[in-house]
Amino acid sequence: MSNKIAELKNNPTLKQLGENINGIMIGLFAFQCSMFITILLFKKSFFFIHLGIALLIILGFSFLKDFADEKKKSFALKIMKISLVIGALSIFDHFIVSGLNNIEDPKLYSSMTKVIYLVDFAIIISSIAIFRNEEFQNKMIAFTETSIWNALAGEEKEEIKQGDAVLGQNIDTQNPVILPLKDRYLHMLVLGPTGSGKTSQTIIPMIHRDMQNPELGVTVIEPKGDLAEKIFAMARYYNREVQYFNPILPDCPYFNPLFGDESDVIENMATTFKMLNPDSPQFFLDMNENLIRNALKVLKRLYGDDATLIDLSTLLHNTGGGGKKMVQDFSKLPSESDSMAKENNDIALWFLNDYFTGATGDKGATKTYEHCSGVRSQVAKLVSNKYLRRVLNPPKGRGSDVDFDKSLAEGTIITIATAQGKLRDLGKYLGYFIILQLQSAVFRRPGNENTRRGNMLYIDEFQTYSNPGFADMLTQGRSYRVASHLATQNRALIGMGSGKDGKDFIELVSTNARNTIIYPGGNAQDADYYSKQFGEIIEKTMQKGYSQEKFSILGGLGRRPVNESFREAEETKARYSPTDIIYREFGQITYCLIKNNSIQAPGVSKIEYIPKELNDLLDRMVAEYNEEQDKKYHKEFGGSQKPTEEKKVELVKEKLNEEAVVTNIQLEKPKNNYSSNDVVLDPLSEIEDDTFVDAEDVGAKVKSTTVISENEYQRGGNSFQSNINDVEDELI
Numbered sequence: 001m002s003n004k005i006a007e008l009k010n011n012p013t014l015k016q017l018g019e020n021i022n023g024i025m026i027g028l029f030a031f032q033c034s035m036f037i038t039i040l041l042f043k044k045s046f047f048f049i050h051l052g053i054a055l056l057i058i059l060g061f062s063f064l065k066d067f068a069d070e071k072k073k074s075f076a077l078k079i080m081k082i083s084l085v086i087g088a089l090s091i092f093d094h095f096i097v098s099g100l101n102n103i104e105d106p107k108l109y110s111s112m113t114k115v116i117y118l119v120d121f122a123i124i125i126s127s128i129a130i131f132r133n134e135e136f137q138n139k140m141i142a143f144t145e146t147s148i149w150n151a152l153a154g155e156e157k158e159e160i161k162q163g164d165a166v167l168g169q170n171i172d173t174q175n176p177v178i179l180p181l182k183d184r185y186l187h188m189l190v191l192g193p194t195g196s197g198k199t200s201q202t203i204i205p206m207i208h209r210d211m212q213n214p215e216l217g218v219t220v221i222e223p224k225g226d227l228a229e230k231i232f233a234m235a236r237y238y239n240r241e242v243q244y245f246n247p248i249l250p251d252c253p254y255f256n257p258l259f260g261d262e263s264d265v266i267e268n269m270a271t272t273f274k275m276l277n278p279d280s281p282q283f284f285l286d287m288n289e290n291l292i293r294n295a296l297k298v299l300k301r302l303y304g305d306d307a308t309l310i311d312l313s314t315l316l317h318n319t320g321g322g323g324k325k326m327v328q329d330f331s332k333l334p335s336e337s338d339s340m341a342k343e344n345n346d347i348a349l350w351f352l353n354d355y356f357t358g359a360t361g362d363k364g365a366t367k368t369y370e371h372c373s374g375v376r377s378q379v380a381k382l383v384s385n386k387y388l389r390r391v392l393n394p395p396k397g398r399g400s401d402v403d404f405d406k407s408l409a410e411g412t413i414i415t416i417a418t419a420q421g422k423l424r425d426l427g428k429y430l431g432y433f434i435i436l437q438l439q440s441a442v443f444r445r446p447g448n449e450n451t452r453r454g455n456m457l458y459i460d461e462f463q464t465y466s467n468p469g470f471a472d473m474l475t476q477g478r479s480y481r482v483a484s485h486l487a488t489q490n491r492a493l494i495g496m497g498s499g500k501d502g503k504d505f506i507e508l509v510s511t512n513a514r515n516t517i518i519y520p521g522g523n524a525q526d527a528d529y530y531s532k533q534f535g536e537i538i539e540k541t542m543q544k545g546y547s548q549e550k551f552s553i554l555g556g557l558g559r560r561p562v563n564e565s566f567r568e569a570e571e572t573k574a575r576y577s578p579t580d581i582i583y584r585e586f587g588q589i590t591y592c593l594i595k596n597n598s599i600q601a602p603g604v605s606k607i608e609y610i611p612k613e614l615n616d617l618l619d620r621m622v623a624e625y626n627e628e629q630d631k632k633y634h635k636e637f638g639g640s641q642k643p644t645e646e647k648k649v650e651l652v653k654e655k656l657n658e659e660a661v662v663t664n665i666q667l668e669k670p671k672n673n674y675s676s677n678d679v680v681l682d683p684l685s686e687i688e689d690d691t692f693v694d695a696e697d698v699g700a701k702v703k704s705t706t707v708i709s710e711n712e713y714q715r716g717g718n719s720f721q722s723n724i725n726d727v728e729d730e731l732i
Contacts, residue, residue: 009066009149018067021060025079028057032083036090040116045094054087062148066174070587070606077144085127089120147174162213163454165206167517167591168605177605179515181454183594185478187512190487191526192519198487199227201587201607202517203458206485207231208610210456211238217411217453219404221418221434222460223427228417233621235413237614242413245402247387247430248422250632253401254394257433258307260440262300266293268436273375275432275467278501280374287368288375291316291355294347298330301344305400308393313383316376318359327351378429385426387419392430402434404441408482411453420464431465439473442480452481462486463493466509468501474512486513490526514599516592520584527578534575534592534602541569575602 008014017024032053039045061080065073096116103109130136150173160166163181170177179188192198204227210216211234220231225246235242246252257272258265270289277285295315299307314322331348335341358369383389394400407414416434420427438457445452457473459465466488473484486509488494494509495502518530545565581590584604592602609615 005149005152014064015067018064019072021064021068021076022072022079024060024064025057025076028053028060029079029083029086032057032086032090036086036093039090039093039097043097043100045090045097047091047094050087050090050094054083054090057083057087065144066147066149073144077140081131081140085124088127089123092119092123145169145174145176150175163216164209166209166608167202167206167593168589168607171588171604171606177591177593177603179593180595183515183597184456184483185454185481186514186594186597187474187477187484188486188515188517189509189513190485190517190519191490191522192487192517193489193521193523196519196521197587197607198519199460200609201519202589203227203460203485203487204230205608205610207456207458208234208614211235211240211413214240215411215453217407217455218413218415218458219407219438219455220413220415220458220460221431221465222416222458223418223420223431223464224461225417225419225421227460228415229622229625230618231413231415233618233625235415236621237618240413241410242415243402243407244415245391245434246417246419247391248419249629250636251629252391254391254398255402255434256305256308256394256400257392257437258296258299258309258312259305259400260437262297264437264440264444265300266296268433268440269296271436271469272429272432273378275469276378276429277374278467284371284374287371291368291372291375294350297343297347298326298351301333302326302330306396309379309383310389310393313379316372316379318356323359324352324356327356381426382429385423387422388426388430392433404438405444408441408445408455409453411455418464428464432467435459435465435467436469439469442473442477442482445480449479449481454481454483456483456485458485458487460487462488463496466494466496466505468505471505471508471512474509484513490523491529492525514594518581518590520582520586520588522582524578524582527581530581530590530592531574531576531578534590536572537575539571539573541571 032050035046035049035053057080061076065076068076093116096112096119100109100112103112158175158178160176160178161181163184165179165181165184167177167179169175190198190202207218207220210218211231218231218235220228222228228244228246232242232244243253244251245255257269270292273288273292274285295312296307298315299311303311311326313319315326316323318324327348331344333344335344354366355368355372357365358367382392402414404414406412418427418431418434423430457477473482477484491506491510495506516530518526545567576590584590587607589605589607590602591605593600
């Protein structure tokens, strides 16, 4: 029976009818409307015709919808809904009209006619209310997604369990594409160019399902902010405990990279600063790492969890002698053991007799201070940015508001935007801090694979944060119940931040993110790679041949027989060619999933968005929240939403000096020709030749070798005016 139904389903005539479903539905609907009008105008009714045409429309939609594309199916569904109303009106009016034929009183006849119109109006209003009911809409969606052919063939529909991911419908079977929960911990890689729909068609629908499962926590990290704010609104909609971290917003929670266990903090910070310059010579990498490790031991043992990046900057730059004072206080700390006492003494001597000698220009000073200029520059950028200075340096005793240990244990929602549009490269720095601290929290989770609460990690624009340090999350994350979902444009971008290890990291991600989704429009290299990855199939074809005997005089002039022959040919071809992968329709994805730890044959799926009503509601919630944050920002920092000219000038000057750390330096033995009133722009300029600016020109902006002073600004120099215009456009 099932084989016959399968053969019927593959009948080309039936497929052609499905492609023309709208024409068929419109024809049947037009006939139904004409019969309904006949009742109203001529008071003539044919019950079985009304019933039959309504059933034909329902059956026609049910059997042909599987062969229609999404637009045609949606239009046909609307016709069927209206047809249900017309059918109900026709059948009801039939019984009233049948009774009217027995009424001889004209007044009563007229009254009953009006009753027909009133009842019809009531049925229409009731139908609209039913159609708008959410439960009815869900049932209609389920009806549309269910294949009647599969039901007739006895194919069991796979059950969708809590925690499973649904990736649309398979275009061949019309069944939902399900990724079981336990196989999600084998991670997922989503590839697709900008605008292909990675976020709206895969990431948001998956998070939407996870949000409705209180047993799962969700962590979202992305550079722009649009996804993070929508997930924040979604969490509020479902009453989930949520933290929204966006450094440019007034309500952004504090995140202290120096908060936590000393060894974890040191390893995370050392790894982060190494990743910021992966191609730097090994000598300078080692010098910077040694400085960071020693500095963090000083700060963590001196201040504990109250240590901040500002303290780190003070120590590294010895601002106002503050660094030396820290080291001197550190050297007086009581030690828990003799080994720690010796280590503390060695660190203090290293700072006082080696590192700081280069900062103060002592005779016989070492080059250590000079060789560590890179890491000082990076720290200076972090503490001089007005957004990061606020959120990365909480008040003493505050700790860190973003607590990944708590979120993983309790299954809460953390959604993070690193604001790359405002922070530029600093957004990448921030992303490294966050991911490495999350990674540390993951690897210290108590319990075992069976007792830990699941957490779904989504990283959009993964190339922004990709680094070899993330490899451990992919290779060990399954045991710690953290499933990584990584979205990026193409494979090559994954290795951008990994220096010479980039190619190896690309292969590691491709191998360990075992669930793969590919959107159309990608590059040829990835399409060719996955075409080979998806394997080959043997395609059998039946070849038909004809042969005829050659003309022969001996054979006479009679008819020569024609021989017909058949031959079955086998051809090995790619399951999906690169062309198939690249040129799919918008809204279709090529996928390859793992089920029950076994790799499945790849397929093609038609994606599904979250409900439009919910999406619109979330957009309104986001708009209201952003408006509220905007008001808080202007209330906190003063000024109207459109700054006055004076305010613009102040903001311009603030922007021009945003990355400059101005420190008064008193030299014990000065080597250079400048007075004690001069200030040094340190450390941003120390990588190149040292640049000095007179104290009267503190507002100056150093760009290349050009210095614009306060006096030049007052004279209205052209170049400075150009900078004003550029920043003014950005402010507006």
